[in-house]
Amino acid sequence: MAEYCRPAELGEALDLLAGGGWRILAGGTDLYPANAARDRLPGAVLDITGLDGLDGIGKQDGFWRIGAATRWSSLIGADLPPAFDGLKQAAAQIGAVQVQNMATIGGNLCNASPAADGVPVLLGLDARIEMASARGYREMPLAEFITGVRRTALAPDEIVTAVRIPDPGPAARSHFLKLGTRSYLVISIAMVHVMLIADPPGRVADARIAIGACSPVACRLSALERELIGHPFDTSLADRVREEHFAPLSPIDDVRATAAYRLEAAREMTRRAIAAIVAGGGRR
């Protein structure tokens, strides 16, 4: 078997994968650091960055489609509705410019780090993951795709081909906050992504709140989402955030922060993200 292959056609890549034994390489920003003692990646490497049509952003059938190999820097400058402001804020805080220029949205999900900056955002956008293999395509919600710390539902012969996001509509607003110990190149202590939709009378029609780095897999706060829906979209909204809404979180003590702090910070950041959206106005 060749030790490196960089096909242009998805079909060729899937045929290769069907044969087994490949490690998929995209931006390389997780794979190379994981092999820091060596000058090259070991084993057979299938490089998917040459595949036609695997990057880029488009809209069809009520879904936004972001190609799996789309780099974070492409997202920062993309022409997207305000519902994606949080995604852009996250993209600009992943690593630093060098990482944003290489790392892909699909890679961030497949690496499945509890601190992956992209995951809470995409959970909050109800993203679905499209996968392909020689057996065909399938799709599942992101919440099901990531099954644990560095574990996903991706089969060995599959490639993530796209992230599909149901159009949140023009009224949706989002905000992302990341907390770390320094300004750049920092692994998150906690992250929060909030998306809110206000209805014309000025009430919350939909709310989606996701927290990262405070549980093995980033998670949504459904109790808080239910709490917010129907309430006036005004400065009192952030006051509805209560401690019990954060019960789904199970943060750990590690070198970056204590578990207790993570919980407290997640609450405070959630309040702030909600307040930031309210301050920005629900509709333009």
Next chain:
Amino acid sequence: MKLSFTLNGREVTVEADPRRRLSAVLREDLGERSVKSGCDAGDCGACTVLVDDRAVCSCMMASGQAAGRRVETVSALTLAEGMPGALQRSFLHHGAAQCGICTPGMLMAAEALLRRQPRPDERAVRDALGGVLCRCTGYRKIIAAVMDAHRFTDNGTTETGDAAAPVGAPLPRIDGVPKVLGSEVFGADIGDAGDLHIRVIRSPHARARFTFGDLEAFRQSLGAELILTAKDVPGRNLFGVIPPFADQPVFAEGQTRFRGEAVAAVVAASEVLENFDVDAFPVSWQELPAVSSSDEALNGDAPLLHEGRVGNVMARGRVRRGDADAALAAARHVAEGRFSTGFIEHAYIEPEAGYAVRRGDVLELHVCTQAPYMNRDDLAAILGVGADQVRVIATAVGGGFGSKLDLSVHPFLALAAWRLNRPVRMAYSRGESMASTTKRHPSEIALRIGTDAHGRLAGMVFDGIFNTGAYASWGPTVANRVPVHASGPYHIPNYRAETVAVHTNNPPAGAFRGFGVPQSAIAQECLFDELADMVGIDRLEFRILNALDNGMETVTGQVFTQGVGIRRCLEALRPRWRKALAAAAAANADGQSSIRRGVGVAGLWYGCGNTSLPNPSAMRVCLRADGRIVLFQGAVDIGQGANTVITQICAQALGLPVTAFELIGPDTARTPDAGKTSASRQTFISGKAAMLAGEKLRTKLLRLANVSAAAVLALESGRLIACEGGERHEIDLTALKADEDGFVAEASASYDPPTSPLDENGQGEPYACFGYGAHLVELEVDRDLGTVRLLGIAAAHDVGRAINPLLVAGQIDGGIAQGIGLALMEEYLPGRTENLHDYLIPTIGDVPPIEPLLIEEADAHGPYGAKGLGEHVLIATAPAILNAIRHATGARLRHLPATPDRVRAAIREAEATP
């Protein structure tokens, strides 16, 4: 696979494994050594190149992905051979390159920005450069250089040092051009891909017994040239920077004492090592109970790390003056506290690296080092040969900060090259560097300080436990220096400071900018704020009230009749202090916001040179027949600027411009011993030797021209010109008798600063000179998140005489950045933070604007009045930050680093205490 792409405008094709990191292909296969490897994990950005105009870390890019693309390295910025482009000249002008290891990456990240946005604002510069770490500059001059690059045109000339009076001139560093061109040769930049490489086998446990399997069979199956273990050390399997304490083996024998300790080394061709699985090495481990902390080590039941070091105590230090206990009992106000800090990693961007070759009976080692002569002596003992059979040549050093005083790659390279008689290279990986080299000592400090009713300091009792890790390294120095310095630059009549350096099964703690003094200053300066509040006087005025002055006794009974500059430093901050306090009060007036503003201040002092020990430096300066001055400059420039400063001093003494000079760098076979680059001694001591040598040579040249001391000298090609009283004397140097090196005149001088031994109570004259300083920090604390945002720092430093104000400002910025790291984010945990994404150092977004205030209280010993500065700067930053956090929120941070969770917890505690 054949790989083709465009490299700096030219088509290249190279046979390369497409899975290989682009950085490795660029460096080793294409000779682009300007691409630096700092971490191989995208954490440091030193390897940044442009691919199709975008900045990427070439260490994380598969070379296969470069196919058909446009790759640019720093060579693309260069105008012509050796001619820096506009951005590079802006870096030189601003002093944005110190050691130079991060410079190529910084330049490329900046270039990517400037191509889109030629006149960026500061925010844009920070965002573009946030992915490149620098440990020397503190980033401020880099920001200035990038914002200012548009002023430099591509065809301008480079500034040179032709000032008539070099001392005091803000010259760009004289060794700066290769740093901005990326042509500087660091430890990993010598030798080629065909040389042998070394992989070290290290202990995975803090303490373990181990046995080897069949090493020879393994060697043959692997195809390695040589496997080295303790048995292969022909001389002494032991080294150490302080000879009486030498206790560290090159290879452990039977038992390891820290995680990361070497037990064996495999010497082989690079392709053999690339496929070598370290876990396959035939060694079996039996993990043993380890001593993880000072507390455990001092427990009577703890295993002993070293025979004869009873209770795991390696060294003790003590200074006693007056009756501290009685003074505290009688004091009107007493503040007390326990403080702790963890291991701090030096985190220079250049991991240890070198190249060795045997030339006949001489082992020649090129290595990044701060101490070539000390290295030579240790290596000779290890090889079992005479000191004249080892030649150590210092490469450029990509940051040192104390850790590159000790041996690292040296013995492995020396043993392999000596045995095999073939050139050998090696560079530590980042993980290996962090796991195996020295750290700042963790400290546990208990402190009590008392004042009288008016706020005059009455007494102080200091107890410090310093965790010195598995081996001695510079532990004795820390134990001795701290008691001398723990008073800070203040008059304390009754004083007792005791320290103990304790062995644990951790990496050796050694020298790191300040030798323990930054740790003790945190405790002392934080309690000063509490005392000022108890007394009810302003915190800055409290320090001014108690500041040392000429004619006052220090805690070791030393009385300086001149040169004590702390009061001037503190007073220089007064106007800004008052403004900052007013601004904070106004900002906090509403009381509602989560954001609280605070202001903090801290003072510092630091003795220059060794503590009560001989500490000589020697310099040699020659005039060559072609009219060039050759300075044999053995003081290693680790980025701080010794090459420039020492040349400026010598030039001043000679009465000739800096441009007349050529430098021969540190080389134990050629340059006189200028001692080690540590203890803030090079400007003060080596600079003094350079001044004396320059004066001697001037005397000779005056005699040669038969003119008086008032004459003005000049050099032209092959001629010495002396002008006096309107008369011009011209000496044809080519007609003079030259020695075998072509020198027609030469002078050497050495200098050893006067000190006296300390008695059993630590009384005496430990240093000929102290440097002084004080920092003022303004910051904001987010009360609800515990995050800290620095707004600005003013740093007053008494440097005696600023030989080069540009380089002084660079040292101030860089020291402050390290102080910020110590205060807010840095802690090394063996086995857990052995990389630069879990071990955090400040990025370009973490260092606020810095205002340097240079105080010149001349010292009678220093060259032209100059004092040392390098270590001083770091000392005051962390306590000033902690004091500002307390001012903003009431939170007392006593266990560092003050990460957001700890700050938040301290705020809660403060809120709960009425």
